[in-house]
Amino acid sequence: MNVLLDNFPEYRDGFIGTVSITAISSVIALVLGVAIAGFRVSPVPPLRYFGTAWVTLLRNTPLTLLFLIFFFVVPEILFPGMSPFLLGSLALGFYTSSFVCEAVRSGINTVPLGQAEAARSIGMTFAQTLRIVVLPQATRSVIPPLSSIFIALTKNSAIAGAFSVTELFGWQKLMSDRGYEIMPVFIWVALGYLVVTFAISGLFRLLERRMEVAR
Amino acid sequence: MSGVSVTKAAEDAAPAGDDLVVLSNVNKHFGALHVLQDIDLTIARGEVVVVIGPSGSGKSTLCRTINRLETVDSGAIAIDGKPLPQEGKELARLRADVGMVFQSFNLFAHKTVLENVMLGQVKVRGTDKKAAEEKARKLLDRVGVGVQADKYPAQLSGGQQQRVAIARALAMDPKVMLFDEPTSALDPEMINEVLEVMQQLAREGMTMVVVTHEMGFARSAANRVVFMADGKIVEEATPDQFFSNPRSDRAKDFLSKILHH
Numbered sequence: 001m002n003v004l005l006d007n008f009p010e011y012r013d014g015f016i017g018t019v020s021i022t023a024i025s026s027v028i029a030l031v032l033g034v035a036i037a038g039f040r041v042s043p044v045p046p047l048r049y050f051g052t053a054w055v056t057l058l059r060n061t062p063l064t065l066l067f068l069i070f071f072f073v074v075p076e077i078l079f080p081g082m083s084p085f086l087l088g089s090l091a092l093g094f095y096t097s098s099f100v101c102e103a104v105r106s107g108i109n110t111v112p113l114g115q116a117e118a119a120r121s122i123g124m125t126f127a128q129t130l131r132i133v134v135l136p137q138a139t140r141s142v143i144p145p146l147s148s149i150f151i152a153l154t155k156n157s158a159i160a161g162a163f164s165v166t167e168l169f170g171w172q173k174l175m176s177d178r179g180y181e182i183m184p185v186f187i188w189v190a191l192g193y194l195v196v197t198f199a200i201s202g203l204f205r206l207l208e209r210r211m212e213v214a215r
Numbered sequence: 216m217s218g219v220s221v222t223k224a225a226e227d228a229a230p231a232g233d234d235l236v237v238l239s240n241v242n243k244h245f246g247a248l249h250v251l252q253d254i255d256l257t258i259a260r261g262e263v264v265v266v267i268g269p270s271g272s273g274k275s276t277l278c279r280t281i282n283r284l285e286t287v288d289s290g291a292i293a294i295d296g297k298p299l300p301q302e303g304k305e306l307a308r309l310r311a312d313v314g315m316v317f318q319s320f321n322l323f324a325h326k327t328v329l330e331n332v333m334l335g336q337v338k339v340r341g342t343d344k345k346a347a348e349e350k351a352r353k354l355l356d357r358v359g360v361g362v363q364a365d366k367y368p369a370q371l372s373g374g375q376q377q378r379v380a381i382a383r384a385l386a387m388d389p390k391v392m393l394f395d396e397p398t399s400a401l402d403p404e405m406i407n408e409v410l411e412v413m414q415q416l417a418r419e420g421m422t423m424v425v426v427t428h429e430m431g432f433a434r435s436a437a438n439r440v441v442f443m444a445d446g447k448i449v450e451e452a453t454p455d456q457f458f459s460n461p462r463s464d465r466a467k468d469f470l471s472k473i474l475h476h
Contacts, residue, residue: 043302112321114317114319114320114321115321115323115324117284117315117317117321118315118317118321118322118323118380118383119323120284120307120310121282121284121310121313121314121315121384122310122311122314122315122334122335122339122383122384122387123307123308123309123310123311123312123335123339123340123387124307124335124338124339125303125304125307126302128338128339132334132338133323133325136325137324137325
């Protein structure tokens, strides 16, 4: 008990850090993931190639390596002086966007082809067809895998701790440096993550139920 | 066959003489299958052309090439004098002028019946919502499903869904309507309600291309029957000529199989 109460401000900061990085990179992953999924089913070949390259590259790179690139290469050539928090969010968001893209694409494939044909036959462009007809119907089947992807993202955010981003997992290192017994520390860290991941799965369960009614 | 027989618009709806849809020397392959072979077909404004033929003869594919849901390997297709453009905004604009009714209805499952008929008007034509709704309700009344306006497609019978699909296509004020086996997925008792809507459209002078197995409809509503087999147009004739005195052996064989039992 002591370890938590005596070091509560640091624990709280870590928890808030984890929630923030999770929230920011989730938004990045969702926006990019949906856009790239659109690219991957686009009739324009260069967009399709770009989408495929994006997914292949990011999905197959170890996340730690991606973090290294974002922290040591990206600031050198692109954004000098960007905060570790933002760099971490970008790395995690880009990485997860490849998984979101594939989940969304599998959702798109569950929508019967006739829906898109009907949309095109009344004169909708490809983008309109996707946005107005296909994606809304794909959402329902994408929600369960998305839930898993965002829970994985939450846990992956621990890697950011190694790159001087304040987050929950980093608290554990701080505490062991201060000489606390390791078991209780781990339990408190795990509970902190559980709060976030349970919140995510609860949110998605709610969404799922909402969608059910809409049909 | 359905018992629909309304006095036909045929001869009296004398086509205005100008060509609305022109297919010239169209070829298409599905892998090794040569599904459309040197197709030449001209459809005049106001004309009702019924395409019949055995399964796999390429008649559905032919219908779908007209608004480029299927691309062709060679040959040219023009609508109202304009050749079909490549996929893109221009093609989308042209498709808006070509109504299409599918075998499996393909109503937007996540939209109500009313929204289905409004969507194209609002998103493609840029009509304001109020005018679009008014027109949608008028069209739904016309095809006899006005009271279902606020339901979702899945809550309607097949016949009702197909009539909504016709209303959705009509909402775009199309120059020509394509029907790809519109009654093939329907229970027998629902076929007539759809055919009656189509009959009415034909009488009003809509240019129509209808792929169907409904010989009764072909007899009563068509200006011309196109008989396809094995990817070729084997015979073109008026319905009277075709059904009473087919010239080709292939057509005779086809008719003997479907008309006498």
